[in-house]
Amino acid sequence: MRLENVNSPADIKNFNVKQLDELAEEIRQFLIENLSVTGGHFGANLGVVELTLALHKVFNSPHDKLIWDVGHQAYVHKILTGRKSMFPTLRKFKGLSGFPKRSESEHDMFDVGHSSTSISAAVGYALARDLKKEKNHVVAVIGDGAMTGGMAFEAMNHVGHIGTDLIVVLNDNEMSIDPNVGAMSNYLAKIRTDSHYKNAKAEIQHVLQKIPTLGNKVAKGLERIKDSLKYLMVPGMLFEEFGFTYMGPIDGHNISLLLEAMEQAKSTKGPVLVHVVTTKGKGYAAAESSYDSGHFLNPVKIETGTPKSVPPIPTYSSVFGNTMIKLAEQDERIVAITPAMPSGSGLLKYAEKFPNRFFDVGIAEQHAATLAAGLACDGIRPVLSIYSTFMQRAYDQIIHDICIQNLPVTIAIDRAGLVGPDGETHQGAFDISFLRAIPNLTLMMPKDENELQHMLYTALQQNSPTAVRYPRGEGRGVPMDEQLREIPIGKSEILREGTSQVAILALGPMVQLAEKAADVLEQEGIFPMVVNMRFVKPLDHELLMDLAMRGYRLITVEEAATAGGMGSAILEFYAGNMISGVELFPIGLPDRFIEHGSVKELLESVGITVERIVEHTKRLAPKKRQHA
Numbered sequence: 226m227r228l229e230n231v232n233s234p235a236d237i238k239n240f241n242v243k244q245l246d247e248l249a250e251e252i253r254q255f256l257i258e259n260l261s262v263t264g265g266h267f268g269a270n271l272g273v274v275e276l277t278l279a280l281h282k283v284f285n286s287p288h289d290k291l292i293w294d295v296g297h298q299a300y301v302h303k304i305l306t307g308r309k310s311m312f313p314t315l316r317k318f319k320g321l322s323g324f325p326k327r328s329e330s331e332h333d334m335f336d337v338g339h340s341s342t343s344i345s346a347a348v349g350y351a352l353a354r355d356l357k358k359e360k361n362h363v364v365a366v367i368g369d370g371a372m373t374g375g376m377a378f379e380a381m382n383h384v385g386h387i388g389t390d391l392i393v394v395l396n397d398n399e400m401s402i403d404p405n406v407g408a409m410s411n412y413l414a415k416i417r418t419d420s421h422y423k424n425a426k427a428e429i430q431h432v433l434q435k436i437p438t439l440g441n442k443v444a445k446g447l448e449r450i451k452d453s454l455k456y457l458m459v460p461g462m463l464f465e466e467f468g469f470t471y472m473g474p475i476d477g478h479n480i481s482l483l484l485e486a487m488e489q490a491k492s493t494k495g496p497v498l499v500h501v502v503t504t505k506g507k508g509y510a511a512a513e514s515s516y517d518s519g520h521f522l523n524p525v526k527i528e529t530g531t532p533k534s535v536p537p538i539p540t541y542s543s544v545f546g547n548t549m550i551k552l553a554e555q556d557e558r559i560v561a562i563t564p565a566m567p568s569g570s571g572l573l574k575y576a577e578k579f580p581n582r583f584f585d586v587g588i589a590e591q592h593a594a595t596l597a598a599g600l601a602c603d604g605i606r607p608v609l610s611i612y613s614t615f616m617q618r619a620y621d622q623i624i625h626d627i628c629i630q631n632l633p634v635t636i637a638i639d640r641a642g643l644v645g646p647d648g649e650t651h652q653g654a655f656d657i658s659f660l661r662a663i664p665n666l667t668l669m670m671p672k673d674e675n676e677l678q679h680m681l682y683t684a685l686q687q688n689s690p691t692a693v694r695y696p697r698g699e700g701r702g703v704p705m706d707e708q709l710r711e712i713p714i715g716k717s718e719i720l721r722e723g724t725s726q727v728a729i730l731a732l733g734p735m736v737q738l739a740e741k742a743a744d745v746l747e748q749e750g751i752f753p754m755v756v757n758m759r760f761v762k763p764l765d766h767e768l769l770m771d772l773a774m775r776g777y778r779l780i781t782v783e784e785a786a787t788a789g790g791m792g793s794a795i796l797e798f799y800a801g802n803m804i805s806g807v808e809l810f811p812i813g814l815p816d817r818f819i820e821h822g823s824v825k826e827l828l829e830s831v832g833i834t835v836e837r838i839v840e841h842t843k844r845l846a847p848k849k850r851q852h853a
């Protein structure tokens with residue numbers, strides 16, 4: 226067993242190829258054993274075992290800087306940098322993060338989780354090195370999916386301009402979370418598969434150099450031929466035109482070829498791109514073949530495949546996907562757009578049914594939003610399906626391209642609220658705060674999966690931008706109405722009238738918490754009003770006015786940043802209408818980034834609990850007059 230003696234990159238520096246291959250198999254076994262218990266990004270990590278070994282053999286982390294893109298494939302990097310004993314706590318509360326984090330290790334150069342940031346960060350490190358006149362290697366490891374992200378091209382454009390020494394390792398496995406899409410993916414496939422590309426570059430350059438330089442005219446003509454030959458024959462020309470020296474494609478599971486390539490990259494001046502071809506899920510058949518090789522929550526289930534005895538409670542995403550099918554059947558103007566998350570967003574069945582009305586644009590949230598705007602300008606009803614956290618990438622496009630033009634775009638915001646194990650980079654904490662300030666935009670959230678389908682239907686009846694936010698995971702298991710109905714915009718739903726002059730104003734799944742708190746309070750003689758707020762914008766002004774006039778004290782509960790959230794909006798409403806003296810206690814996410822863990826643990830850690838709602842409702846409820 227070699228792995229037990231590997232606790233830092235130094236421990237593999239003297240390994241030969243055979244020993245590294247043996248270690249690779251032990252690491253694969255380690256991943257399978259550990260991830261079948263903890264879950265995590267299984268396929269991506271199985272695919273980079275040899276690549277990560279080669280990187281840590283050739284480069285000297287942390288003196289040399291290894292920067293991971295998206296970072297979900299950095300488990301092997303963590304195993305080699307002294308954290309293998311922490312894997313039983315992977316993605317657990319207060320345990321090992323699923324992504325590189327500078328606070329976790331000196332070998333983690335950049336906190337990641339959102340795609341396509343690695344080359345920009347690497348340029349930063351390279352320029353810092355140059356400014357300090359230091360000597361080290363900077364390596365960005367980016368996947369073919371992440372390479373479809375615009376930021377990657379912004380960074381390559383800059384690198385090509387400054388020409389600093391930088392190595393980009395492109396890990397090409399033809400997969401994003403789902404199969405990769407786009408012209409970039411097709412381009413890479415061509416390079417990958419065309420055998421004659423293998424040594425074309427060397428041969429071409431050898432032949433071209435042999436041609437004697439003749440008179441000016443002929444030379445110019447030859448130059449043009451050389452260029453067109455290069456375009457035809459030399460792989461990676463796209464990257465060469467960005468100023469990179471392209472090397473590849475290289476078998477990403479052949480350690481000796483990888484070592485050779487990394488050594489060559491190390492000794493090449495200027496920007497270098499090493500194109501490595503791997504198989505996602507390598508070494509675990511089910512992960513190699515399955516769509517969901519992006520991340521298995523528990524690979525063991527694949528083998529046992531034990532169906533659950535009780536039909537599972539549908540997830541919000543699956544209800545979204547099923548509702549999209551229903552709506553699209555009724556209205557041929559409807560199309561669905563996803564930036565690279567078809568399966569996660571519940572759109573696979575929809576895509577099968579309506580292939581011409583489904584657009585997976587790759588990791589390109591900005592393009593996805595403005596694409597929706599363009600479609601809406603010309604009579605189409607686009608539904609932009611996007612995770613709350615990734616929507617942060619498209620904020621300007623939502624303002625500038627969708628809302629200023631007041632276009633009928635529906636934004637289906639999935640993963641709104643805490644997502645749990647993915648941690649700080651993925652919590653859907655901020656969308657209420659950054660969306661509700663935008664004029665023309667309607668923002669609503671259902672209390673359960675049944676109300677989600679009605680809200681989606683309602684959104685598509687509007688002629689203006691409408692966002693529906695809903696959480697990750699299962700709904701409440703409530704019955705689903707057959708007939709979809711329109712919910713009056715800006716109208717909340719009073720679930721319990723109550724009699725105690727205190728109201729709990731809850732948003733989305735927080736309604737469930739509010740009702741549990743009301744049950745506890747009623748045992749103690751306090752009968753709060755419980756409201757399913759439904760809308761963050763526009764608020765139910767009539768209800769809020771009525772509560773103020775009747776002297777109600779208010780508790781707001783939202784699984785979103787308190788700063789700028791629904792509670793803030795209500796306070797602004799009262800202030801803006803010069804209504805003073807309304808006591809309101811906002812319960813929401815605190816002013817810090819929320820780490821990884823289960824949603825239940827995280828809610829408790831931030832005080833979004835039944836107990837805290839009870840505590841503050843009791844504090845605010847008017848005291849009963851003691852009878853003499």
Ligand SMILES: Cc1ncc(C[n+]2csc(CCOP(=O)(O)OP(=O)(O)O)c2C)c(N)n1
Nearest residue numbers: 269338339340368369370371400401402565
């Ligand atoms: C901005 C952004 N959009 C979407 C995602 C979701 N996401 C995580 S990994 C991934 C696919 C990355 O594919 P690739 O870079 O090829 O890595 P692989 O999983 O194939 O190793 C996506 C779309 C993200 N992390 N960030």
Ligand SMILES: CC(=O)[C@@H](O)[C@H](O)COP(=O)(O)O
Nearest residue numbers: 295297338402519569647697
């Ligand atoms: C790494 C990444 O960004 C995605 O794989 C993300 O982890 C998916 O999240 P869900 O599991 O909520 O679909």
Ligand SMILES: [Mg+2]
Nearest residue numbers: 368369370400
């Ligand atoms: Mg990939």
